Amino acid sequence: MNTDKKELAVAALRCGTVIDHIPSSALFKAVKILGIENMDKYVTIGNNLSSHKLGTKGIIKIADVEFPESILNRIALIAPHAKVNIIRDFNVVEKRPIKLPDTIVGIVRCANPKCITNNEPMRTRFTVVNRNDVTIRCDYCGHTVKSDDAIID
Numbered sequence: 001m002n003t004d005k006k007e008l009a010v011a012a013l014r015c016g017t018v019i020d021h022i023p024s025s026a027l028f029k030a031v032k033i034l035g036i037e038n039m040d041k042y043v044t045i046g047n048n049l050s051s052h053k054l055g056t057k058g059i060i061k062i063a064d065v066e067f068p069e070s071i072l073n074r075i076a077l078i079a080p081h082a083k084v085n086i087i088r089d090f091n092v093v094e095k096r097p098i099k100l101p102d103t104i105v106g107i108v109r110c111a112n113p114k115c116i117t118n119n120e121p122m123r124t125r126f127t128v129v130n131r132n133d134v135t136i137r138c139d140y141c142g143h144t145v146k147s148d149d150a151i152i153d
Contacts, residue, residue, distance in 0.1 A: 018085040026078040027058030076100035112143040
């Protein structure tokens with residue numbers, strides 16, 4: 001066995017989705033947002049990988065799944081600079097950044113204990129008020145929260 005290798009090879013995907021450039025601290029929130037823990041597909045998750053831009057990063061590879069853009073864009077809340085690669089026949093056929101939607105529905109729990117969403121069976125709804133320093137505001141009570149402090153449901 002050659003011990004001089006500097007990188008560990010991960011099996012290439014024949015078809016599927018790769019989400020790259022996820023901050024290491026946000027990787028498992030991204031897994032939760034996408035519902036990957038409940039999938040029966042081949043999933044590879046790498047964390048604390050070396051990154052020139054982020055220092056360390058996370059990456060998610062899901063075989064045989066192409067998420068709708070609306071689902072992928074949900075992770076922009078916690079990983080605004082993530083990139084999505086669509087793989088078909090071992091080739092990247094599409095590479096794009098994710099885009100933070102104007103409204104975040106049903107992903108984040110409002111931290112205000114008096115908010116109606118914490119006391120009635122209803123989905124949360126937040127409006128993005130700052131895209132640079134990702135900050136969202138609850139549409140029901142007005143409570144604001146930065147993405148790093150968001151409680152992911």
